[in-house]
Amino acid sequence: MQKFYATIKITLRKGILDVQGKAVEHALHSLEYQMISNVRIGKFVELVIDADSREIAFTKAEEACKKLIANPIIEDFEITIKD
Amino acid sequence: MQKFYATIKITLRKGILDVQGKAVEHALHSLEYQMISNVRIGKFVELVIDADSREIAFTKAEEACKKLIANPIIEDFEITIKD
Structure with a gap:
C-alpha cells in the first residue's frame, strides 16, 4: 500500500x-x-x-470525480497522479 | 500585442x-x-x-490575483502563462 498524491482540475x-x-x-x-x-x-x-498501484489510484480518483467531486454533465476533469 | 493564456491554481x-x-x-x-x-x-x-510580452502578461495576472482573484491572506496562487 502506497500513498499517491492526486491533483484534479475541474473546468x-x-x-x-x-x-x-x-x-x-x-x-x-x-x-x-x-x-x-x-x-x-x-x-x-x-x-x-x-x-497498491498508480493505476488503482487513478481509477479511484476517476470514480470519486464522477460520483461526487465533479458534475460530469457540465464539467470536465483532468486527473494527475504523483507518487 | 499578443494573446497569452494564463492558468492560475489557487489553494x-x-x-x-x-x-x-x-x-x-x-x-x-x-x-x-x-x-x-x-x-x-x-x-x-x-x-x-x-x-506585449510574457513578462507583462505574468505581471498583470499576478496583480489581478493579488487585487481580486485570490485572497493572499488565506490563499496561495501559482500562475502559468502559455502563448
Whole structure:
C-alpha cells in the first residue's frame, strides 16, 4: 500500500455559461484590467489516495470525480497522479 | 500585442482549515472511498491576457490575483502563462 498524491482540475465545459467568471471579468475591467478576457473559473482539488498501484489510484480518483467531486454533465476533469 | 493564456491554481494555505474539503472527504468515506484522505479544494482560473510580452502578461495576472482573484491572506496562487 502506497500513498499517491492526486491533483484534479475541474473546468466548466465549453458552451456552459460561466457566470462567476463573467462577474470576475467585469470586476477586473472596472479595475482597469481591460487586457484580461475569457475568464473561466473552475475547481482545483488535491487529495491523497492509499492504493497498491498508480493505476488503482487513478481509477479511484476517476470514480470519486464522477460520483461526487465533479458534475460530469457540465464539467470536465483532468486527473494527475504523483507518487 | 499578443494573446497569452494564463492558468492560475489557487489553494488554501497550509494550516487554514478547509471546511469544503472536509465535507467532501466525509462524503467520500460514506461512499466507501476510505482510501481517500487530505482533500483540499481550491480554485482553477483560466484567462486570456493581451500583452506585449510574457513578462507583462505574468505581471498583470499576478496583480489581478493579488487585487481580486485570490485572497493572499488565506490563499496561495501559482500562475502559468502559455502563448
